Amino acid sequence: MTVSPTLDRRFREAAAAAGLLDVAYDLTDSPIGTLLVATTDRGLCRISFDPQPDREAEWLAEAFGVKVLRAAKPVDAARRQLEEYFAGKRTRFELPVDLRRSAPFSREILKRLARVPHGETTTYGALARAAGRPQAARAVGTVMNRNPIPIVLPCHRVVGTNGSLVGYAGGLDRKELLLKLEGALDNTLL
């Protein structure tokens, strides 16, 4: 006896509509592969590349609470804005984010990162200086590497002082693709 897709979807939507979830997530397609997108009642809390939903659900449960459920609707706004972004029709995301599980330093850096405009790049050192921690370029690198909400918090726009791409948690190919999409790759050396 298996549960029909309709019945399954009805429960998931009802659970989300009743406000019973700590985290709702869904998978969505994009030009850089399937993305897992997760949100709490405070805002977007996770985007992951090449997602393994079971492991992600474990992580989300530990970070935000055990009532984690896949549900389409809570993620709709983020999905729509991502689609517009990848279609070249959106240069700014208008989505609240939930960074409550990030340490204060990370949160500070990620907030500054969010202000780096579409089509531009910055460097690890510049972000560190902006945060009043000029010696912390390496720590900024770590924050970028652990960015829970890539794309929307644009860590792909952070490059080395010499313009090299340096690294990307989702793989350098994706970083390159995102920067090309934004028309920002001309300024960087490859």
Added chain:
Amino acid sequence: MALVVPPFESFYEEHRDAVLAELRRVLGRDRAEDAYQETFLRALRGYAKLRHTENLRAWVLTIARRVAVDQLRRREASPPDPQPATDARPAYAELGELADDLPRKERTAVVLRYGYDLSYAAIGAALGSSEDAARQAASSGIRRLRHRLGGAATKVGAALPPQPMTKRRMQ
């Protein structure tokens, strides 16, 4: 040691088929669907407060049975069928009324058996007890009803087991 329940998603994926099967057994295919949603919404409400992580299957099936019994009671309480001519069991509403004073378990067993024609296995499931216990509850409920009704002629007589009914008709 911290007790960590799995993410609700894993719990739900693991047990949803069993919950639906149980609800269909007790309520039938159509009514099982509403009960399915209600069961998992209740589970979700209690989930973060769980103090054990063992036998989550038994936990959620208990919720399912409670939801099923609640649904059956609601159906009893709902107004009579507007087209009684097509009602295959016209005596059932009256049976529910008559059985009102029975101890709760007996009442549920009697109503489910003689009002809804459910199997003892399904009634046991709804009551959270065994098939035998359900059979016993129904039969002692019926004994109590007979005793109370005495020889009074009633439509419910038609729903009661045949043997004493014959006796009553002959009176």
